[in-house]
Amino acid sequence: MNWILGIDTSSVALCVGLFRDGQPIASYSRMLKNSHAEHIAQAVSMLLDNNGVRAGDISHVAIAAGPGSFTGLRIGFAFVKGFCLTGTVRVLPVSSLFVLAHGADSGDRDVIAAIDARRGEIFWARFRRDAEALTRETPDTLGPAPEFRNALTAGDTVITDTMGYAQSTVFNFLADRPNVFPVERYPVQRGFICAAQGASLLTDGSSWKNAADAMPEYLRSFSSPATSKGPLQ
Amino acid sequence: MITLGIETSCDETAVALLDDDRILANMVYSQIEHARFGGVIPELASRAHLEKIDRLTATVLKKTSLSIDKCNLVAVTDSPGLAGALLVGVSFALGIHAQTGIPVTGINHLEGHICAIFLSRPDIPLPFLALVVSGGHTAMYRVDNVGKYSCLGQTVDDAAGEAFDKVGKMLGFPYPAGKAIEEEALRAGAGAGREAVFPVARLSGSPLDFSFSGLKTAVKYYVTEKGKDYSREHRPVICRAFQEAVVASLVNNCAAAAEKSGCKRIVLVGGVACNMRLREALQQRLGDGVCFPPPELCADNGAMIACAGFMRSKLNLLRPPHMDPGGTL
Ligand SMILES: Nc1ncnc2c1ncn2[C@@H]1O[C@H](COP(=O)(O)OP(=O)(O)OP(=O)(O)O)[C@@H](O)[C@H]1O
Numbered sequence: 022m023n024w025i026l027g028i029d030t031s032s033v034a035l036c037v038g039l040f041r042d043g044q045p046i047a048s049y050s051r052m053l054k055n056s057h058a059e060h061i062a063q064a065v066s067m068l069l070d071n072n073g074v075r076a077g078d079i080s081h082v083a084i085a086a087g088p089g090s091f092t093g094l095r096i097g098f099a100f101v102k103g104f105c106l107t108g109t110v111r112v113l114p115v116s117s118l119f120v121l122a123h124g125a126d127s128g129d130r131d132v133i134a135a136i137d138a139r140r141g142e143i144f145w146a147r148f149r150r151d152a153e154a155l156t157r158e159t160p161d162t163l164g165p166a167p168e169f170r171n172a173l174t175a176g177d178t179v180i181t182d183t184m185g186y187a188q189s190t191v192f193n194f195l196a197d198r199p200n201v202f203p204v205e206r207y208p209v210q211r212g213f214i215c216a217a218q219g220a221s222l223l224t225d226g227s228s229w230k231n232a233a234d235a236m237p238e239y240l241r242s243f244s245s246p247a248t249s250k251g252p253l254q
Numbered sequence: 255m256i257t258l259g260i261e262t263s264c265d266e267t268a269v270a271l272l273d274d275d276r277i278l279a280n281m282v283y284s285q286i287e288h289a290r291f292g293g294v295i296p297e298l299a300s301r302a303h304l305e306k307i308d309r310l311t312a313t314v315l316k317k318t319s320l321s322i323d324k325c326n327l328v329a330v331t332d333s334p335g336l337a338g339a340l341l342v343g344v345s346f347a348l349g350i351h352a353q354t355g356i357p358v359t360g361i362n363h364l365e366g367h368i369c370a371i372f373l374s375r376p377d378i379p380l381p382f383l384a385l386v387v388s389g390g391h392t393a394m395y396r397v398d399n400v401g402k403y404s405c406l407g408q409t410v411d412d413a414a415g416e417a418f419d420k421v422g423k424m425l426g427f428p429y430p431a432g433k434a435i436e437e438e439a440l441r442a443g444a445g446a447g448r449e450a451v452f453p454v455a456r457l458s459g460s461p462l463d464f465s466f467s468g469l470k471t472a473v474k475y476y477v478t479e480k481g482k483d484y485s486r487e488h489r490p491v492i493c494r495a496f497q498e499a500v501v502a503s504l505v506n507n508c509a510a511a512a513e514k515s516g517c518k519r520i521v522l523v524g525g526v527a528c529n530m531r532l533r534e535a536l537q538q539r540l541g542d543g544v545c546f547p548p549p550e551l552c553a554d555n556g557a558m559i560a561c562a563g564f565m566r567s568k569l570n571l572l573r574p575p576h577m578d579p580g581g582t583l
Binding site: 059076097101102233236237 | 295297298300301303304305307308309311312321322323337338341342343344345346347348349350351352353354355576577
């Protein structure tokens with residue numbers, strides 16, 4: 022039997038989910054700005070306790086790997102690295118945009134998932150809905166807002182995430198469009214989706230990593246000067 | 255009692271295992287990534303911690319042939335420091351806790367520096383004065399017990415190590431520059447080039463406080479006034495004069511604090527405590543009452559954090575980690 026724990030700390034919601042083999046067991050999400058670290062252990066322990074699962078039973082962890090909040094991603098990954106220190110738990114990094122795309126009710130239209138990356142830039146990717154599953158059409162991309170705007174076609178469904186940034190304006194131009202889902206209004210059970218993705222890839226050994234090799238996909242390099250506040254002097 | 259200590263507050267990823275106050279393993283990865291920027295880049299520090307933390311822990315466990323479930327306590331730095339960097343250590347520790355149930359305690363980084371002395375001098379009598387001098391802090395505490403500290407004085411601007419690093423940058427040394435300045439000062443030889451003399455700050459209202467930014471500016475003016483070539487040629491003399499000014503300020507305040515508090519035992523900790531000239535000058539002035547941990551326990555390390563955790567557990571002072579980047583002692 023495989024127990025799959027899903028974790029997403031890449032945005033403002035702290036989300037965890039649980040699958041047993043192919044079967045959904047539980048999901049828990051909480052809106053928490055800037056305090057994922059203080060609550061992640063509690064959230065995971067609660068999820069496991071409530072379902073009679075011991076930490077040692079978890080054989081697989083699927084984690085949202087970015088793009089997203091750098092700090093949030095590191096909290097999730099550092100936690101998972103500690104959690105998996107003892108044994109042979111396998112780790113699956115899942116694209117946060119792929120996770121986000123599941124929040125849109127797109128019918129049979131394409132879904133574009135987009136995250137405000139600040140500084141006028143957007144993380145985004147396009148997915149197609151085939152039957153019940155989403156398949157990727159474009160890689161996760163970081164680009165200026167106009168580039169994202171040009172990539173949209175009339176029939177697309179869009180799901181956006183400002184990552185709790187109250188002054189976000191990059192998605193304002195979408196205001197009059199149909200089929201736009203701001204995640205703030207249509208929350209996504211992200212941890213559950215991570216776990217579901219883990220369940221669907223259980224037998225695909227090549228997708229899984231050792232915890233030590235699992236790292237976030239920041240999609241923005243640290244050396245671009247505006248990323249950091251400069252050296253501490 | 256086996257304690258795992260984890261330290262990620264700035265630019266050292268450090269992990270150690272203690273059996274009571276005996277070091278079983280103590281490993282530090284100093285992030286070289288920052289050298290080319292001339293100072294610590296917070297985002298870069300956080301990324302590097304995440305890359306190293308689990309492998310370093312696995313190596314420490316392997317070295318000691320212990321498995322993680324043999325640990326009785328995980329002690330992790332949760333304040334003060336860079337928020338994103340602290341978060342990596344704290345989240346990692348919480349992951350260990352969620353898997354194993356081993357209790358986790360948060361440790362103040364400055365308390366960790368002070369507790370380093372219990373690793374080399376477990377029998378040191380209390381109370382004592384502790385001068386914490388590092389890249390981020392310069393402060394004097396009266397230590398009545400583990401967990402009982404009162405601050406007698408602290409820097410009003412730069413930390414002493416920060417002054418070493420900034421002056422080092424002016425003189426063309428890579429970051430961090432403390433050790434390089436000490437070595438360069440030795441090349442000055444006795445007596446030669448006495449003309450470079452820098453001011454030792456004395457703060458009239460609060461005599462136990464420190465100030466190093468005036469000294470830094472004085473070196474800057476000196477270097478600008480004398481010109482590049484002269485400064486390069488006389489770098490050893492400039493380094494010696496700068497170092498003497500820092501040492502005099504630290505030693506003066508220690509002597510004043512000893513006088514005022516009546517406490518003659520002084521413990522010197524933090525990265526700048528590696529400086530041999532400082533050690534020698536303190537001993538000359540204050541005699542046998544002065545002691546310091548070995549250099550590898552003065553700079554940031556995991557053993558000091560584990561030791562603080564061990565000492566706190568004996569006193570029933572464990573507390574859950576609580577992130578506080580700006581925390582004080
Ligand atoms: N031999 C030396 N002489 C003077 N300064 C030194 C020497 N060796 C190291 N330092 C200084 O010590 C500092 C590093 O100390 P440490 O590792 O304790 O602290 P930190 O991480 O910079 O700060 P903190 O411990 O306050 O968070 C640097 O500023 C470095 O230049």
